[in-house]
Amino acid sequence: MDDATLADVGELEVLRRFLPLLPTGDATLVGPGDDAAVVRAPDGRFVVTTDTMLEGADLRLDWSSWHDLGWKAAASNLADIAAMGAVPTSLVVALAVPRATLVRDLERFAEGLADGIAAMAPGCGVVGGDLGTAERVTIAVTAFGDLRGADAVLRSGARAGDRVCAVGTLGMSATGLGRLLAASAEAGGTLEPGAAERLAADDATVRIHLAPTAPVAAGPALAAMGGTAMLDVSDGLALDAARVARASAARIALDGAAVDALAARLGVARDAVLHGGEDHALLVTLPPSIDLPTEVAGAPLTELGVVEAGEGVTLDGAPVEPRGWDPYRA
Amino acid sequence: MDDATLADVGELEVLRRFLPLLPTGDATLVGPGDDAAVVRAPDGRFVVTTDTMLEGADLRLDWSSWHDLGWKAAASNLADIAAMGAVPTSLVVALAVPRATLVRDLERFAEGLADGIAAMAPGCGVVGGDLGTAERVTIAVTAFGDLRGADAVLRSGARAGDRVCAVGTLGMSATGLGRLLAASAEAGGTLEPGAAERLAADDATVRIHLAPTAPVAAGPALAAMGGTAMLDVSDGLALDAARVARASAARIALDGAAVDALAARLGVARDAVLHGGEDHALLVTLPPSIDLPTEVAGAPLTELGVVEAGEGVTLDGAPVEPRGWDPYRA
Structure with missing residues (x-):
């Protein structure tokens, strides 16, 4: 050694x-x-x-x-x-x-x-x-x-009528973070050597929190499909969708059933999907004319809503308050 | 306020x-x-x-x-x-x-x-x-x-016969550092607010330590003049010259009189010129055919020696031991 x-x-x-x-x-x-x-x-x-x-x-x-x-x-x-x-x-x-x-x-x-x-x-x-x-x-x-000659896909390009999709997982990293915090609290504040590794071995959410696999190859593929706006969900779907909405001067209208179906499929809570960051899924808006695939470059694509005229983020029509992560106030 | x-x-x-x-x-x-x-x-x-x-x-x-x-x-x-x-x-x-x-x-x-x-x-x-x-x-x-279409100037291009020059100052930052350390020791470890500013107002070496002006425009100008090897002197002339010597499989032979003349002109010790870092002068080797200017892009050029067949760094023919800055052992 x-x-x-x-x-x-x-x-x-x-x-x-x-x-x-x-x-x-x-x-x-x-x-x-x-x-x-x-x-x-x-x-x-x-x-x-x-x-x-x-x-x-x-x-x-x-x-x-x-x-x-x-x-x-x-x-x-x-x-x-x-x-x-x-x-x-x-x-x-x-x-x-x-x-x-x-x-x-x-x-x-x-x-x-x-x-x-x-x-x-x-x-x-x-x-x-x-x-x-x-x-x-x-x-x-x-x-x-x-960029291989293509235009960069900014946050500002979403247009009313576009479909709102996530590529990759949402809420798993935050769920794993919660489990690590709980285990640490139970252990008196600090995990013993090897404990996090054992948790991760049994729990994909902990694995994703500690070592997320971002759907990197999906980025250029979504751009080539005609993605109008895109960002990396690092602070949570609600907050990052609000950024797209603000930059694009449009509303991101999320569909509660689609959010719940994704949460069920991933085994996490609705709140984790809406507000959990750091899975590094890509949030993308795509023109309505596109046939949506179920995967992009090996990562799952989930349709979550639509871009509308207006502002902010809604869930089944009701405004969603983004939960901000402010490093200076945390 | x-x-x-x-x-x-x-x-x-x-x-x-x-x-x-x-x-x-x-x-x-x-x-x-x-x-x-x-x-x-x-x-x-x-x-x-x-x-x-x-x-x-x-x-x-x-x-x-x-x-x-x-x-x-x-x-x-x-x-x-x-x-x-x-x-x-x-x-x-x-x-x-x-x-x-x-x-x-x-x-x-x-x-x-x-x-x-x-x-x-x-x-x-x-x-x-x-x-x-x-x-x-x-x-x-x-x-x-x-690079505007030009080749990058690496550390490895120095050839026997090239002249060794510095553009910018050497040893002033280290001299200023010494004065700040001395003033701090005198003040019991920590300077009072405003004390460093007052020192800097009267002493160019302290000013250069706190806010060096690197001869940035001289870099592309020296490349255009035919510079064969170049680096930013961040760890001291002796150590950085040794890097050029090693990368170029050649010897950097420094001239003691030239080093002393530079030290006298800058008002610092020979040792500071040889071993002081962080002025961010450019150390450059230039082909012997070039008429050396006294300034490049507004920064003073000083000829300090010549590239020879061999290895390492010498001062008037005697090997110079580089004084390493090792962050892990400091």
Whole structure:
């Protein structure tokens, strides 16, 4: 067993062990090791998003394995690229951890990144990063994508008459979060090593909370189908639908029976479907003329409602109050 | 006086005040507000680098104003883009701060970013970001650049016979750091509000440590002049020259008289020139045929030595031991 810490081996040795675990990427012209990387942007544009995960606010080391953290950091960024209709080409990763962290934990993190990329966005590479130290784990990922000549699908394009669909799951991550919180409370605040893993083995909601698989390939497919507006559901269906409604100056009218059918199929509560975030489903509006498939790029498509003239989000005609997640007031 | 904290006003109001302070950018197609941004990459490639500043390891709130932090975060990233020979097009900024932070401090941060960009890379925009909370200030910037059809200048291109030059200052930031540390020790560990500002007013080295002006426009100019290898001196001349030497399989032979003349001109010690980082000068190797100018894009150029067959870094023929900065062992 290799119990060396970062402080034991130093930065060069950490990089020597960390970098080879990461995928190179099909679009990479100059990878890690120089002042900057160079990445192909074949159509003369690139899509970019950034997302940070901080210990405490966004992650708990008694819940997530290092593999989970790498996977989840990839998922949340890849989902935002997909939500524009783009194909992810590359990531850069800044990672700061305590000096006492084991080198093998960083290797597991790199493997989680690599496995997440392989599962969600094969061909995407890690082209650079920044390793540092912090008292609490800090993960900042920036992701890039290629629109392949197509227009980006914004939040603002929904039109009255469009159908409102979700691709992927809703409410499972929040349900899993609830179970992890309950188990932690029962354990006196902190889970024992291995406990989260055992919970996840028996419970898909916990698995999805710890290592969500975003329907990344569905993003460009939905764009090609004519998606008029799209976003990654990271804060909950009601809140994220309200963003589409506001940006599009339209109403998103959700159908209660469809929401309940999805909740039943996924084994979660209606409230979880409406307000749970972080499954990283894609919320998309599609023109009425389209024959809706049941799956897009392997992920389930569920019709949830329709775009109407008006504003806000309704459920069976009644306004739905979005439950905001405000990091400054949480 | 507006003493509202982030927790008082919430995320939407913070964004409403923060975003308008940031430059849009000439290359921006879709800016902040959607899942991701879209940026022009006219020659079908983009350059990307990421750099994180963490309270404690990289920044101190008793030294740096919020304006300084924004400026410095821009400078360190823009310098890495310039060191590839590219023109910066855009940045994304992830910022996590305590909830008790004043909204006006975030406004000062945005103004520092904007002012740093205006001074170093006019036309560059802030296209996205991520605001969150953390016990200690966390700033993760990712920057993008455009090579305008030229080859990237890597660390690996130095050839025997090339001249070794620095563009910008060396050793001033480290000298300023030393003075801030001394003043802090004298003050019992922490500087009083306003003390760092007063030190900086009288001392260019302190100013450069807190808010360095990287010679960003010199990067593409040096590339166009035929620069064979280039990097941003972030860890000190000796260590960064050793990186060029290793990547290029060559020796960087520094001239003691030239180093001493530069030290005298800048009013710092030889050791500071050799081993001080964070001025963000560009270290460049240029073919012997070039008539060296005294300035490049407004920044002073100093010839410091020559590339020879061999390995490592020498000063007047004697090996120079690079003094490593290892974040995991510091």
